[in-house]
Amino acid sequence: MTRLHQKSAFPFAKLKAVALTTLLALFQTAALANPSSISPNTDGSNVNEMGMAINDTDTSDSSNIDVDTEANAPEPLNNPQPLLTSLEDNKEVNSITETEKSVITIEPEEEEAGAQPQPAPNVDLSEVAPIPQPIPTTEDNSASFDTDAVTTSVEGTETTAPTSIQSEPVVTQQPKPEPPVTTTAEITYDQFVILGAEVLPGTSTRLAWSPNVAITGLALPTPVLVINGAQDGPTLCLSAAVHGDELNGIEIVRRVMYNIDPSRLHGKVIGVPIVNLQGFQRGSRYLPDRRDLNRFFPGDKNGSLASRIAASFFTEVISHCDMLVDLHTGSAGRTNMPQIRADMSNEAVRMLTEGFDKMVVVHSPGNPGMLRSAANAVGITSVTMEVGESLRVQEDSIKAGVTGVYSLMEKQGMFARRFVWGSPSPVYYKSYWLRTETGGILFSRADLGDTVYAGQVLGHVTDPITNETTQIIAPVKGRIIGMAVNQVVMPGFAAYHIGEIATEDTIVDPETTIDSPMHLGESNNNSAIDTEENFIINN
Numbered sequence: 001m002t003r004l005h006q007k008s009a010f011p012f013a014k015l016k017a018v019a020l021t022t023l024l025a026l027f028q029t030a031a032l033a034n035p036s037s038i039s040p041n042t043d044g045s046n047v048n049e050m051g052m053a054i055n056d057t058d059t060s061d062s063s064n065i066d067v068d069t070e071a072n073a074p075e076p077l078n079n080p081q082p083l084l085t086s087l088e089d090n091k092e093v094n095s096i097t098e099t100e101k102s103v104i105t106i107e108p109e110e111e112e113a114g115a116q117p118q119p120a121p122n123v124d125l126s127e128v129a130p131i132p133q134p135i136p137t138t139e140d141n142s143a144s145f146d147t148d149a150v151t152t153s154v155e156g157t158e159t160t161a162p163t164s165i166q167s168e169p170v171v172t173q174q175p176k177p178e179p180p181v182t183t184t185a186e187i188t189y190d191q192f193v194i195l196g197a198e199v200l201p202g203t204s205t206r207l208a209w210s211p212n213v214a215i216t217g218l219a220l221p222t223p224v225l226v227i228n229g230a231q232d233g234p235t236l237c238l239s240a241a242v243h244g245d246e247l248n249g250i251e252i253v254r255r256v257m258y259n260i261d262p263s264r265l266h267g268k269v270i271g272v273p274i275v276n277l278q279g280f281q282r283g284s285r286y287l288p289d290r291r292d293l294n295r296f297f298p299g300d301k302n303g304s305l306a307s308r309i310a311a312s313f314f315t316e317v318i319s320h321c322d323m324l325v326d327l328h329t330g331s332a333g334r335t336n337m338p339q340i341r342a343d344m345s346n347e348a349v350r351m352l353t354e355g356f357d358k359m360v361v362v363h364s365p366g367n368p369g370m371l372r373s374a375a376n377a378v379g380i381t382s383v384t385m386e387v388g389e390s391l392r393v394q395e396d397s398i399k400a401g402v403t404g405v406y407s408l409m410e411k412q413g414m415f416a417r418r419f420v421w422g423s424p425s426p427v428y429y430k431s432y433w434l435r436t437e438t439g440g441i442l443f444s445r446a447d448l449g450d451t452v453y454a455g456q457v458l459g460h461v462t463d464p465i466t467n468e469t470t471q472i473i474a475p476v477k478g479r480i481i482g483m484a485v486n487q488v489v490m491p492g493f494a495a496y497h498i499g500e501i502a503t504e505d506t507i508v509d510p511e512t513t514i515d516s517p518m519h520l521g522e523s524n525n526n527s528a529i530d531t532e533e534n535f536i537i538n539n
Contacts, residue, residue: 117193117196117197117198118135118196118197118198119197119198119199119200120197120198120199120200120203120205120207120226121205122200122203122204122205123204123205123206124204125204125206125225125227125257125258126258126259129206131208131220131221131223132206132207132208132221132223132224133208133221134195134196134208134209134210134221135195135196135197135207135208190232192228192268192320194207194224194226194270194316194317194320195207195208195209195224195316195317199226199228199268200228201228201229201230202228202229202230202262202263203227203228203262204225204226204227204228204260204262205225205226206223206224206225206226207223207224207225207226208221208222208223208224209221209222209224209272209312209313209316209317210222210312211308211309211312211313212312213305213308213309213312220277222272222274222275222277223272223273223274224270224271224272224317225253225257225269225270225271225272225273226268226269226270226271227257227260227262227265227268227269227270228262228265228268229262229263229264229265229266229267229268229269229414229415230262230263230264230265231265231266231267232266232267233265233266233267233268233412233413233414234267234268234322234323234412234414235267235268235269235270235320235321235322235323236267236268236269236270236321236322236323236324236325236408236409236412236414237269237270237271237272237317237318237320237321237323237324237325237380238252238253238256238257238269238270238271238272238324238325238327238405239253239272239275239317239318239324239325239326239327239371240252240253240272240273240274240275240326240327241273241274241275241276241277241279241280241327242275242276242293242294242326242328242371243276243279243285243286243292243293243294243328243329243331243390244274244276244277244278244279244280244281244282244283244284244285244286245279245280245283245284245285245390245391246285246327246328246329246390247329247390247391247392247393248327248329248387248388248392248393248394248397248398248401249273249327249328249329249385249387249401250273250274251393251398252327252385252387252398252401252402252405253271253272253273253327254271254273255398255402256269256271256402256405256406257269257271260415264415264416265414265415266413266414266415267412267414269409269414270317270320270321272313272317275293275313276293279293283391285331285390287305287306287309288305289304289305289306291304291305291306292306293306293309293310294369294370294371295367295369295370296309296310296369297310297314297369297370297371297373297374297375298310298311298314298315298374298377298378299311299312299313299314299315301315314371314374314375318371318375318380319378321375321380322380322381323352323380323381323382323408323412324371324372324375324380324381324382324383325382325383325384325385325405325408326371326372326382326383326384326385327384327385327387327401328384328385328386328387329386329387329388329389329390329397330386330388330389330390330482331390332390333389333484333485333487334389334482334483334484334485334494334497335388335389335448335482335483335484335485336386336387336388336389336448336481336482336497337360337386337448337449337480337481337482338359338360338385338386338387338388338397338400338401338404339359339360339361339362339385339386339387339481339482340353340356340359340360340361340362340383340384340385340386340404341361341362341364341366341372341383341384341385341386342361342362342363342364342383342384343363343364343365343366343376344361344363344427344429345363345365346376346381348381349376349381349382349383352381352383352408353383353427354411355407355408355409355410355411355412356385356404356407356408356425357403357404357407358400358403358404358423358425359385359400359404359425360425360426360427360428360479360481360499361425361426361427361428362427362428362431362481362499363427363428363429363430363431364384364431366384370384372384385401385404385405386482387400387401389485426479426499426501427501428478428479428481428499428500428501428502429500429501429502430499430500430502431478431481431497431498431499431500432475432476432478432497432498432500433482433494433495433496433497433498434458434472434474434475434494434495434496434497434498435492435493435494435495436461436470436472436489436490436491436492436493436495437470437491437492438461438463438468438470438491439461439463439488439489439490439491440461440462440463440464440468440470440488440489441461441462441464441486441487441488441489442459442460442461442484442486442487442488442489442493442495443459443460443461443462443486444458444459444483444484444486445457445458445459445460446458446459446480446483446496447480448480448481448482448483449479449480449481450479450480451477451478451479452474452477452478452479452480452498453474453477454474454475454476454477455473455474456473456474457471457472457473457474458472458473458474458480458495458496459471459472459495459496460472461489472495472496474496474498476498476500477500478498478499478500478501479498479499479501480496480497480498480499481497481498481499482496482497483495483496483497484496
């Protein structure tokens with residue numbers, strides 16, 4: 001019985017719900033069919049007997065409707081939007097006074113300034129830090145050779161809120177509050193921007209240069225160390241490892257840069273320890289395309305791989321320099337006594353060489369495509385520093401190079417250290433490479449830096465098969481400023497670089513030296529000598 005009662009009760013409940021729904025529908029239909037049954041509500045809206053607001057279907061009197069009322073009229077019942085119950089309340093929402101409008105503000109967004117430089121972080125270069133990343137720029141970061149001071153005027157600003165806005169609240173942009181300053185105050189400083197970053201006075205930082213010529217996923221930026229001194233002065237650039245296997249220069253740049261206090265520096269120092277990063281990673285002198293980077297300056301941004309790298313480096317880094325010291329070593333199994341190679345016919349270059357303490361100077365105009373030649377051509381006073389041999393780290397050569405750079409900086413009034421100047425070193429206006437005429441194994445009797453005399457035996461070459469030995473004899477008096485290490489040599493191999501003391505009046509014509517190398521004779525052992533400039537193409 002209980003089960004039957006439960007089943008019979010269910011239809012009655014369902015019928016009751018259907019009946020109530022039907023009655024509600026009938027009431028609504030009756031109200032719509034008989035407009036007289038609608039009574040006005042006190043707030044101006046029409047309400048039927050069910051207490052539901054409906055639209056007035058009579059639009060014949062629509063011309064008398066107030067604008068605000070028409071704009072905010074309730075939506076039809078089938079619209080899910082909520083209805084306003086009071087037109088007066090709606091009018092209050094739209095009646096914000098002008099004073100209230102100016103209070104509703106938002107902070108302005110930072111305007112994108114394109115290539116505007118960002119201040120570089122001030123870091124201690126001697127501390128370990130992650131690899132810097134290049135700063136994306138849309139404009140060329142090359143510097144003009146005349147640096148002008150940037151003057152910034154700070155004045156009070158005044159803004160005016162809008163006075164006529166339609167029925168919505170006004171949202172105005174107000175400038176960010178500036179620190180309290182005296183109006184029309186001027187801040188004048190030498191703005192130094194390099195590689196997309198502004199390096200402030202009295203700071204040091206690590207930046208990154210990338211020529212964008214590698215496969216994107218394998219590209220690594222080249223670190224660029226920058227020190228902007230607290231006092232004004234010239235800009236000195238130090239570049240190393242233009243040839244990727246020349247290690248001594250890398251360590252010279254590191255030691256110099258990591259021991260300069262920006263607060264005591266007059267001017268700026270830019271150091272690039274490894275220019276040819278691709279060659280350095282492979283332990284190679286050359287670029288991946290087997291080209292010598294030091295034959296392509298100032299480069300061409302639309303040229304070969306080497307030309308593109310040269311153009312990028314020259315434009316983005318070297319163009320900021322007033323002075324340049326390009327650090328190199330001997331090549332292909334040769335070593336060089338610490339020396340400066342410079343075009344002594346250039347007065348600015350000659351004066352620069354006077355700043356290198358205890359370091360000999362070799363007159364060398366340089367060949368087209370060399371970094372120092374390209375830099376000198378655009379007014380950047382440049383020399384090459386040669387120290388030691390490739391693929392080796394030689395402490396004596398490194399110390400000599402560091403001392404030479406510091407003495408130059410002191411001479412230029414950039415950075416003072418406890419320093420005792422030595423005796424002036426000679427300038428070799430003539431230099432000759434002594435080449436072998438036979439092949440075999442080279443054994444030297446003379447050492448780097450030795451003073452030699454005409455007729456002196458410098459070494460000999462022995463043929464390991466025939467046991468024939470040929471002596472190498474100095475044809476002139478001079479000093480060994482470069483030489484080959486003991487190794488297997490072939491005929492024509494440059495074995496000894498001899499510097500001859502001469503006056504400035506005896507400088508050999510560069511065109512004659514490069515294009516028509518002079519063979520000054522042969523020794524009794526058939527070993528020949530030629531000018532340094534003929535061989536420098538291989539350095």
